[in-house]
Amino acid sequence: MGTFQITGGKKLKGNIIPQGAKNEALQVICAVLLTDEKVTISNIPDIRDVNKLIDLLADLGVSIQRQGPGSYSFKADDLNLDYMTSPEFKEKGGALRGSIMIVGPLLARFGKGFIPKPGGDKIGRRRLDTHFIGFQKLGAKFRYNQDESFYGVEGKKLKGADMLLDEASVTGTANIIMAAVLAEGTTTIYNAACEPYIQQLCKMLNSMGANIKGISSNLLTIEGVKELGGCEHRILPDMIEIGSWIGMAAMTGSEITIKDVCYDELGVIPTMFRKMGIKLERVGDDIHIPAQDHYEIENYIDGSILTIADAPWPGFTPDLLSIALVVATQARGSVLIHQKMFESRLFFVDKLIDMGAQIILCDPHRATVIGIDKQVPLKATTMTSPDIRAGISLLIAALSADGVSTIHNIEQIDRGYQNIDERLRAIGAEIVRLD
Numbered sequence: 001m002g003t004f005q006i007t008g009g010k011k012l013k014g015n016i017i018p019q020g021a022k023n024e025a026l027q028v029i030c031a032v033l034l035t036d037e038k039v040t041i042s043n044i045p046d047i048r049d050v051n052k053l054i055d056l057l058a059d060l061g062v063s064i065q066r067q068g069p070g071s072y073s074f075k076a077d078d079l080n081l082d083y084m085t086s087p088e089f090k091e092k093g094g095a096l097r098g099s100i101m102i103v104g105p106l107l108a109r110f111g112k113g114f115i116p117k118p119g120g121d122k123i124g125r126r127r128l129d130t131h132f133i134g135f136q137k138l139g140a141k142f143r144y145n146q147d148e149s150f151y152g153v154e155g156k157k158l159k160g161a162d163m164l165l166d167e168a169s170v171t172g173t174a175n176i177i178m179a180a181v182l183a184e185g186t187t188t189i190y191n192a193a194c195e196p197y198i199q200q201l202c203k204m205l206n207s208m209g210a211n212i213k214g215i216s217s218n219l220l221t222i223e224g225v226k227e228l229g230g231c232e233h234r235i236l237p238d239m240i241e242i243g244s245w246i247g248m249a250a251m252t253g254s255e256i257t258i259k260d261v262c263y264d265e266l267g268v269i270p271t272m273f274r275k276m277g278i279k280l281e282r283v284g285d286d287i288h289i290p291a292q293d294h295y296e297i298e299n300y301i302d303g304s305i306l307t308i309a310d311a312p313w314p315g316f317t318p319d320l321l322s323i324a325l326v327v328a329t330q331a332r333g334s335v336l337i338h339q340k341m342f343e344s345r346l347f348f349v350d351k352l353i354d355m356g357a358q359i360i361l362c363d364p365h366r367a368t369v370i371g372i373d374k375q376v377p378l379k380a381t382t383m384t385s386p387d388i389r390a391g392i393s394l395l396i397a398a399l400s401a402d403g404v405s406t407i408h409n410i411e412q413i414d415r416g417y418q419n420i421d422e423r424l425r426a427i428g429a430e431i432v433r434l435d
């Protein structure tokens with residue numbers, strides 16, 4: 001279990017370049033399985049989850065070449081499908097959430113796809129019904145081995161279908177799209193997720209020869225094609241990292257410029273941080289956050305307390321709620337944080353309370369934060385990162401705190417943040433990685 005030791009209270013200053021988006025990378029890397037031609041993807045983040053997925057594809061027989069930093073070419077022309085029933089796959093395939101998205105492409109191209117129950121954060125129940133109901137609508141047969149928690153779908157000839165998803169699942173939508181692009185006929189997916197990750201996947205698939213319409217809406221129409229070819233694709237900057245750096249700048253009172261953010265793809269994220277009183281300026285395609293001693297949370301027009309709640313895109317992403325929560329602890333004013341999607345993502349507030357934050361955990365989904373307006377800094381402490389976004393939130397708290405904090409289980413942070421200690425040291429943070 002790795003550990004960070006952080007000496008808090010330092011002002012940070014400088015530029016930070018966001019990594020490529022983790023959740024987009026996991027989708028588009030799975031999409032290389034849809035063709036036997038070469039697919040080159042750039043801006044791939046060098047993080048644990050993505051590297052595990054790349055390893056998994058290599059084990060499946062995809063030839064992978066590193067073209068340069070963050071750039072890989074993939075050629076899925078000689079796959080070993082028997083690997084999917086091997087004990088090794090049953091162990092490795094379940095190590096991350098994103099691996100579930102190999103099932104759609106394998107089903108579409110080879111008529112079968114298997115996966116052990118996928119991992120990812122333990123942040124509440126994370127069902128997979130949407131994925132498998134979608135595959136069944138396309139004509140696949142589903143089976144689930146409860147003893148081994150092993151999922152499988154088979155179907156030699158998928159047929160386009162109309163479907164209304166039971167929920168706008170991000171990975172579920174991606175999986176169904178990747179199955180439908182090679183199905184015979186037309187598929188419509190209503191209540192589709194439309195996060196930038198999904199939009200990027202659809203654009204990539206169209207450049208491979210797919211025919212997807214309605215991109216960026218919740219109604220996708222897909223005309224199946226016989227085969228897909230190679231392409232080149234660049235991953236967007238990670239919007240969750242960008243939000244994390246905005247929060248970090250505000251909490252530590254630092255002046256930071258986040259470079260090349262693809263601002264137009266950020267949806268409500270900048271607005272939400274502005275509602276928390278954080279000044280941020282768009283400069284070209286950068287975000288500049290000036291040093292601020294105070295920031296004040298806005299109330300609603302009628303004077304009532306602001307709620308920050310997650311929702312499927314274009315709503316506020318659940319992956320930034322923990323960060324909004326930690327930022328609120330040092331704001332002037334109060335806010336209700338309502339994590340609607342996941343039921344176990346707010347328990348890390350105990351640690352913030354130990355550090356001196358004023359938070360009332362109303363129930364597993366809601367926490368009221370009474371900001372202390374930086375009158376007293378948080379106190380350093382020892383903590384363990386329960387999940388990726390709680391982990392980064394605790395790290396931000398530690399950077400702002402008075403004294404030396406220790407965070408254990410930093411593998412959770414490394415899952416999604418590339419070289420984080422080195423990048424933060426480059427802008428003045430005092431953070432040491434202990435093994």
Ligand SMILES: CC(=O)N[C@H]1[C@@H](OP(=O)(O)OP(=O)(O)OC[C@H]2O[C@@H](n3ccc(=O)[nH]c3=O)[C@H](O)[C@@H]2O)O[C@H](CO)[C@@H](O)[C@@H]1O
Binds near residue numbers: 097125171312317319
């Ligand atoms: C690898 C990857 O891409 N992971 C992301 C993906 O996970 P993932 O695709 O696994 O998450 P889903 O979108 O399927 O669902 C997330 C949770 O929200 C609930 N739900 C979902 C949609 C909805 O309309 N109502 C609802 O309540 C689900 O029941 C589930 O508990 O999307 C999540 C939601 O943005 C993000 O937190 C994850 O970072």
Ligand SMILES: C=C(OP(=O)(O)O)C(=O)O
Binds near residue numbers: 098121
């Ligand atoms: C919950 C997340 O990731 P995963 O779906 O991989 O667990 C996340 O990125 O915040």
